[in-house]
Amino acid sequence: MSFITPRKQSKVNEFSLLLKESTGMTNQEKIAAQNGRTRLCRHFLRGTCTEGDNCTYCHDISVMKPDDQKVFIGGIPRNCTSRQVIKAVNDAGFKVLNIPKCHPSGFTPKVCLESVAKAKALLKMARVEVEGVIADVRKFTDSRSTNRDNMCVTVSGLPQGATGKDLMEGLAAHGFIFDRTPLVNTADTFCQRLELATVEMADALVALETVRCSNMGCELTITQYGGRKARRSVRPPMAQTRSMQSTSWSARQGEGGKCRQSFLNRAMTAPMKPSSAPVFSEYMGM
Numbered sequence: 001m002s003f004i005t006p007r008k009q010s011k012v013n014e015f016s017l018l019l020k021e022s023t024g025m026t027n028q029e030k031i032a033a034q035n036g037r038t039r040l041c042r043h044f045l046r047g048t049c050t051e052g053d054n055c056t057y058c059h060d061i062s063v064m065k066p067d068d069q070k071v072f073i074g075g076i077p078r079n080c081t082s083r084q085v086i087k088a089v090n091d092a093g094f095k096v097l098n099i100p101k102c103h104p105s106g107f108t109p110k111v112c113l114e115s116v117a118k119a120k121a122l123l124k125m126a127r128v129e130v131e132g133v134i135a136d137v138r139k140f141t142d143s144r145s146t147n148r149d150n151m152c153v154t155v156s157g158l159p160q161g162a163t164g165k166d167l168m169e170g171l172a173a174h175g176f177i178f179d180r181t182p183l184v185n186t187a188d189t190f191c192q193r194l195e196l197a198t199v200e201m202a203d204a205l206v207a208l209e210t211v212r213c214s215n216m217g218c219e220l221t222i223t224q225y226g227g228r229k230a231r232r233s234v235r236p237p238m239a240q241t242r243s244m245q246s247t248s249w250s251a252r253q254g255e256g257g258k259c260r261q262s263f264l265n266r267a268m269t270a271p272m273k274p275s276s277a278p279v280f281s282e283y284m285g286m
């Protein structure tokens with residue numbers, strides 16, 4: 001027989017608060033719901049993160065996918081959650097790869113589908129029902145891509161004599177896509193301005209910091225391209241802000257990029273499992 005003592009009562013209250021906070025939301029869903037960009041998990045990009053959905057850094061598969069594989073959905077209910085968007089898109093016959101951020105003013109800017117063809121098919125449907133509301137499917141545009149410097153990184157550690165083509169092939173083997181061959185000056189062991197096909201791929205490369213390229217037998221060091229220093233989010237991971245800044249959606253020419261199967265992409269298609277909610281008996285030491 002046990003009595004509820006004040007100390008126990010306070011523990012009960014503490015527990016219910018913990019449960020309320022968790023509401024079955026995984027860390028990754030919480031990250032997706034927070035304001036602004038979040039730091040990408042380097043280990044996840046390498047396929048070596050052991051934290052799974054509990055990781056406090058962002059695990060976003062879609063950063064390695066071409067922009068043509070993503071769509072924008074507008075006109076969703078204001079309080080819509082990423083799970084509801086995923087369900088709605090699933091019900092329409094499509095699979096969603098990422099955890100889409102839902103803006104409180106009623107849109108989700110990036111829903112990543114399984115392939116470019118699937119994204120095109122959903123764009124052709126143009127409408128999807130989300131929680132009883134008919135929402136609008138539109139082309140995805142990354143607002144930061146209006147400045148091409150945002151798609152660039154600086155690479156060093158190239159072996160003597162390496163060409164732009166070597167560099168491109170070495171990174172393409174890890175799933176990175178390029179619209180144009182980078183310029184590497186003869187006798188240089190660096191590439192000042194390496195332009196990726198998307199802004200998010202540039203982000204991913206910067207997050208990785210180093211990449212081994214077997215074709216050149218070297219380890220490349222990646223730094224942010226000088227022209228875009230103020231671009232990165234300084235927000236700590238897991239900030240509890242729910243509101244999101246409004247974003248302008250400027251048009252951008254998409255590229256018919258193909259994403260090669262690399263260790264990066266393979267690693268990032270693992271299914272997500274929900275984080276465990278606190279267990280009452282365990283919390284109370286029963």
Ligand SMILES: [Zn+2]
Nearest residue numbers: 041044049055
């Ligand atoms: Zn991680």
